[in-house]
Amino acid sequence: MIFTRIVSVLALLSACFAFNERLESRGVNCYYENLKMGDQFSINFQVGTRDPDSSEQLDIDFYVLNPSQQKIINAERVSDGSYEVPVNVPGRYRICFSNEYSTSDKKDITFHVNHVWGSELRVEQYDTIEGQIGVLKRIVAELSQETEYLRVRERVHRNTAESTNDRVKWWSIAQLVVVAASVVFQVAYLKRFFEVKTNV
Numbered sequence: 001m002i003f004t005r006i007v008s009v010l011a012l013l014s015a016c017f018a019f020n021e022r023l024e025s026r027g028v029n030c031y032y033e034n035l036k037m038g039d040q041f042s043i044n045f046q047v048g049t050r051d052p053d054s055s056e057q058l059d060i061d062f063y064v065l066n067p068s069q070q071k072i073i074n075a076e077r078v079s080d081g082s083y084e085v086p087v088n089v090p091g092r093y094r095i096c097f098s099n100e101y102s103t104s105d106k107k108d109i110t111f112h113v114n115h116v117w118g119s120e121l122r123v124e125q126y127d128t129i130e131g132q133i134g135v136l137k138r139i140v141a142e143l144s145q146e147t148e149y150l151r152v153r154e155r156v157h158r159n160t161a162e163s164t165n166d167r168v169k170w171w172s173i174a175q176l177v178v179v180a181a182s183v184v185f186q187v188a189y190l191k192r193f194f195e196v197k198t199n200v
Helices: 002-015 118-123 129-193
Strands: 016-023 028-035 040-048 060-065 071-078 080-085 091-098 107-116
Touching: 016 028, 028 107, 040 060, 040 091, 040 129, 060 080, 071 080, 091 107, 107 129
Parallel strands: none
Antiparallel strands: 016 107, 028 091, 040 080, 040 107, 060 071, 060 091
């Protein structure tokens, strides 16, 4: 009984998709989703880099166009986000990530798309097994998305911390060299200052 429930939950997880993509400098990548009235659609994303020495805050422009080509979501210079797409018009929605105005190099984007069809929402009632499985499916998908988001976030913060530690190390070495050179100069100068010159 429990095994069949677990298999059912895992089979229903297909409505949640995770993607990783490389966004080129000055590039735009768009994805399309066919939505109907009554559907729920959400997307969350995180921008990162594969370069472990990078401490740069990476940002992109994110927007969603409805079938009438009107921007219903427009977020500029963001490094992460979570958005619910309002489905007011049935049709093909376009989800775009833009790096057009960035001077930075390539960027990695990890994003999750969660599409719950209207027919599934009508079935989701807490008093039926099928409804409980649907609720569990969404909770598991959200946990999976949050875990992936935290992994990417940790990688970005780790890169920033390692880069900062590296800069502090080299700055400390430079200070040590300057202090040592100053000590040598002062000792030599004071030694010459206290020398007694004898005339023969």
